[in-house]
Amino acid sequence: MHDERYPIGEFQCPQSISTQQITDWIEQIEALPQQLNKLTAQLTDAELTYRYRENGWTVRQLIHHIADSHMNSYIRFKLALTEIEPTIKPYAEDKWAELPDSALPIDISLTCLEALHRRWTVLLESLSNSQLKRSFHHPDTGTMPLEQCIGLYAWHGAHHLAHIEQALTLKIR
Amino acid sequence: MHDERYPIGEFQCPQSISTQQITDWIEQIEALPQQLNKLTAQLTDAELTYRYRENGWTVRQLIHHIADSHMNSYIRFKLALTEIEPTIKPYAEDKWAELPDSALPIDISLTCLEALHRRWTVLLESLSNSQLKRSFHHPDTGTMPLEQCIGLYAWHGAHHLAHIEQALTLKIR
Amino acid sequence: MHDERYPIGEFQCPQSISTQQITDWIEQIEALPQQLNKLTAQLTDAELTYRYRENGWTVRQLIHHIADSHMNSYIRFKLALTEIEPTIKPYAEDKWAELPDSALPIDISLTCLEALHRRWTVLLESLSNSQLKRSFHHPDTGTMPLEQCIGLYAWHGAHHLAHIEQALTLKIR
Amino acid sequence: MHDERYPIGEFQCPQSISTQQITDWIEQIEALPQQLNKLTAQLTDAELTYRYRENGWTVRQLIHHIADSHMNSYIRFKLALTEIEPTIKPYAEDKWAELPDSALPIDISLTCLEALHRRWTVLLESLSNSQLKRSFHHPDTGTMPLEQCIGLYAWHGAHHLAHIEQALTLKIR
Numbered sequence: 001m002h003d004e005r006y007p008i009g010e011f012q013c014p015q016s017i018s019t020q021q022i023t024d025w026i027e028q029i030e031a032l033p034q035q036l037n038k039l040t041a042q043l044t045d046a047e048l049t050y051r052y053r054e055n056g057w058t059v060r061q062l063i064h065h066i067a068d069s070h071m072n073s074y075i076r077f078k079l080a081l082t083e084i085e086p087t088i089k090p091y092a093e094d095k096w097a098e099l100p101d102s103a104l105p106i107d108i109s110l111t112c113l114e115a116l117h118r119r120w121t122v123l124l125e126s127l128s129n130s131q132l133k134r135s136f137h138h139p140d141t142g143t144m145p146l147e148q149c150i151g152l153y154a155w156h157g158a159h160h161l162a163h164i165e166q167a168l169t170l171k172i173r
Numbered sequence: 174m175h176d177e178r179y180p181i182g183e184f185q186c187p188q189s190i191s192t193q194q195i196t197d198w199i200e201q202i203e204a205l206p207q208q209l210n211k212l213t214a215q216l217t218d219a220e221l222t223y224r225y226r227e228n229g230w231t232v233r234q235l236i237h238h239i240a241d242s243h244m245n246s247y248i249r250f251k252l253a254l255t256e257i258e259p260t261i262k263p264y265a266e267d268k269w270a271e272l273p274d275s276a277l278p279i280d281i282s283l284t285c286l287e288a289l290h291r292r293w294t295v296l297l298e299s300l301s302n303s304q305l306k307r308s309f310h311h312p313d314t315g316t317m318p319l320e321q322c323i324g325l326y327a328w329h330g331a332h333h334l335a336h337i338e339q340a341l342t343l344k345i346r
Numbered sequence: 347m348h349d350e351r352y353p354i355g356e357f358q359c360p361q362s363i364s365t366q367q368i369t370d371w372i373e374q375i376e377a378l379p380q381q382l383n384k385l386t387a388q389l390t391d392a393e394l395t396y397r398y399r400e401n402g403w404t405v406r407q408l409i410h411h412i413a414d415s416h417m418n419s420y421i422r423f424k425l426a427l428t429e430i431e432p433t434i435k436p437y438a439e440d441k442w443a444e445l446p447d448s449a450l451p452i453d454i455s456l457t458c459l460e461a462l463h464r465r466w467t468v469l470l471e472s473l474s475n476s477q478l479k480r481s482f483h484h485p486d487t488g489t490m491p492l493e494q495c496i497g498l499y500a501w502h503g504a505h506h507l508a509h510i511e512q513a514l515t516l517k518i519r
Numbered sequence: 520m521h522d523e524r525y526p527i528g529e530f531q532c533p534q535s536i537s538t539q540q541i542t543d544w545i546e547q548i549e550a551l552p553q554q555l556n557k558l559t560a561q562l563t564d565a566e567l568t569y570r571y572r573e574n575g576w577t578v579r580q581l582i583h584h585i586a587d588s589h590m591n592s593y594i595r596f597k598l599a600l601t602e603i604e605p606t607i608k609p610y611a612e613d614k615w616a617e618l619p620d621s622a623l624p625i626d627i628s629l630t631c632l633e634a635l636h637r638r639w640t641v642l643l644e645s646l647s648n649s650q651l652k653r654s655f656h657h658p659d660t661g662t663m664p665l666e667q668c669i670g671l672y673a674w675h676g677a678h679h680l681a682h683i684e685q686a687l688t689l690k691i692r
Contacts, residue, residue: 458634
């Protein structure tokens with residue numbers, strides 16, 4: 001059954017992560033800002049208010065959320081690379097999406113994502129095999145190894161990209 | 174005596190913070206990316222390797238550090254606005270400055286700062302008096318009210334801008 | 347020398363207004379209806395006819411005046427928040443105090459003040475730093491920034507509260 | 520044809536206004552707060568979000584608007600009674616409806632309306648024939664005699680009462 005909250009399904013991490021898999025994920029992370037730009041380049045203000053499901057976020061909120069989320073994720077990678085399994089700080093994403101900067105034009109977050117993903121990609125490509133095994137501790141969900149986290153955020157970008165496509169199709173207000 | 178680590182001195186928070194002071198600080202935060210762009214627009218790769226003091230960061234590291242630091246700070250503001258005095262996660266700034274993405278061209282972090290400071294400024298300008306009294310808890314330095322934190326980051330930008338000017342004058346390698 | 351027209355002195359606006367000052371003023375505005383209720387709860391009809399000075403308003407007129415005045419002030423705040431420095435309409439407060447609704451039981455205006463001050467306080471607490479710098483134009487007295495106006499009405503409440511206390515002490519008819 | 524913006528039609532002022540007409544109108548103004556209380560007493564938070572038409576105000580906004588509007592109107596009556604055809608200050612009602620105090624519980628504005636309408640009704644009942652001929656000047660719509668303005672606000676209350684009934688029937692979000 002189709003679940004409109006998960007248009008591409010939930011993230012399934014392979015038991016064994018191949019180096020090719022990691023390369024593919026990093027390429028997906030690298031590609032996301034361009035895909036978002038393409039998908040949203042011609043959107044009107046009205047289209048930016050469409051929701052991907054009843055009471056779900058609008059296209060505008062989705063884009064600002066991706067910027068917030070990936071900024072947090074980038075920081076978690078750097079924490080894990082410079083400390084021994086640090087406990088990271090979760091954030092209340094629904095409340096963040098209501099803060100006033102989530103009403104700004106989307107090009108601000110798109111620009112931010114472009115620059116951020118360039119730094120992030122360079123960082124990810126530099127990771128040695130032993131660095132990929134480093135991890136951080138999430139207070140709610142436990143230990144997260146970086147190699148798995150790369151897959152999670154490749155999925156996360158595609159997940160919200162599909163939300164935006166869904167919002168533009170369903171036109172829910 | 175001049176301390177080359179603190180070319181503009183350390184941050185001194187006024188006992189009582191006026192609304193005009195906050196307006197001025199926000200304007201300084203808003204202006205920083207332009208000032209950084211201007212100061213670094215014509216720099217050669219060699220100039221980007223100058224240090225502001227012996228064993229201090231290079232101009233390139235300073236710029237990437239400002240982007241990292243202000244990304245963390247922006248996140249702390251949002252945490253304080255959406256949770257009750259959250260304990261934030263410090264980071265090891267010296268180790269971050271050695272990670273491979275700190276060797277990237279500076280325009281990536283400058284672009285990131287431009288977009289980030291636009292979102293940040295909108296958020297700061299929206300803060301009501303009672304929101305300005307909200308705070309986060311830093312595990313090492315204790316409670317930090319947001320109004321004081323605005324001053325701290327207005328100072329932080331000017332502090333590192335002065336470092337870059339100093340590096341370009343002293344040409345330390 | 348004591349001036350019985352100004353039992354707590356005239357309003358003195360600090361040169362620089364701190365965020366703490368604004369918080370204090372808003373709390374004073376919030377507290378006024380309770381203070382008025384307490385002070386007037388047991389008053390007889392005779393006591394309501396006492397004047398705070400020769401030919402000054404009676405206690406009854408004072409209470410109706412506070413309701414009129416704060417209703418006008420609340421409207422001026424909303425005008426300043428929704429237009430660019432609007433010119434507001436002054437009113438002839440002495441003539442208003444002679445209109446027949448100023449002879450009504452005081453509980454009507456006290457109830458009105460309670461509800462009005464709740465709406466007003468929520469509005470004031472929501473004001474951002476840049477909104478506090480907005481202003482209206484008074485045809486007689488010129489530009490009034492909202493932050494200063496908050497102080498003026500914190501004072502205005504205390505000013506008339508002191509008038510009522512003075513009237514109940516001096517018992518002038 | 521039914522126009523959902525005007526469920527009871529627009530205000531039609533009779534050519535000749537009888538004293539009986541004025542008495543009826545004042546009684547309608549007097550009755551409004553009770554009618555609003557009755558209609559909204561059991562509403563859930565969800566019901567308060569219903570709109571009377573697409574992109575129209577919610578029930579909550581309608582109630583706060585009535586309080587704002589009648590406060591302004593009450594002030595205009597007093598201005599007209601104490602000055603010679605004063606020019607009154609219009610207000611941007613749509614922008615007022617977006618200010619944060621329009622998100623408050625409705626009982627605050629209902630209480631305010633109860634107290635306000637008591638003062639207003641006493642004032643209106645006291646008006647002599649010559650006072651009924653006094654007027655104010657509205658910068659956009661010109662001269663408004665008080666007797667006509669009484670009819671306008673009797674209509675205005677019924678107009679928005681019908682909007683609320685319509686919103687509760689249509690359940691538009």
